[in-house]
Amino acid sequence: MQEQAIIKSSISKQIAEQLRAAIVSGRFKSGERLPTEDELATRYGVSRATVREALKRLAAQNLVRSKRGPAGGNFVNQPTHAELAESLSGAATLLVGLGALDIDEIIEARRLLQGSCLKLASTSATLTQIKEVESALLQQKNLSLSDKAFCDADVAFHRALVDASGNGMVRFVMYTIIEALVPITNMVVAYVKDRREIIAFHEALLSALKQRDQHMLATVLDNLLDYLHERFSVAKAQHEQKSR
Structure with missing residues (x-):
């Protein structure tokens, strides 16, 4: 068997990885100035370029x-x-687009994790955070929005709900899941085009959040996800028929 030559990582990549490790480990703090390009070039024995x-x-x-x-x-x-x-989220979106993650898995993950977010938000959301959710919903109600802009507003609405949880780690994980659902939401909006139903669910979520009603938040989220699951099946069938 003929051996193939091993391609080594570029020097700049190796330097970037070492600096990244130093940042992640805390050797360089947030806001701290790094050594100058000349200093780094001397340290690593490479050019400034x-x-x-x-x-x-x-x-x-x-x-x-x-x-x-x-x-x-x-x-x-x-x-x-x-x-x-x-x-x-870029990787998650790619997996969704390639079919490596199916709709059932995504809906289940969102039901569990976003449900936890809403439970936290019902007790910890500030008035400012609730206003941000309300503002995102108002943007989504704009009738002149394109399909893409509507989906962007949908992401902004759910991000605002997640932010209201007040838990940084949960927010980080949920941002990924919300973004992973964008291709699915795009398909639902593009082929089914029923924005009113989605907005109605969002209005109900906002109302339950204002009332700090955990049970209602969970119920509305379940209904919204069930609706998206069902409409995705319809949108997918329409997309496949159009492709044929």
């Missing part, structure tokens, strides 16, 4: 931000929950 490429990799992961001027440089960034979840 290689260091610059490594820093670009970290910036793409929202771990580093650059600042110009006399007090400028490269600083450790503290990504938001949404930014951190984005990389995971």
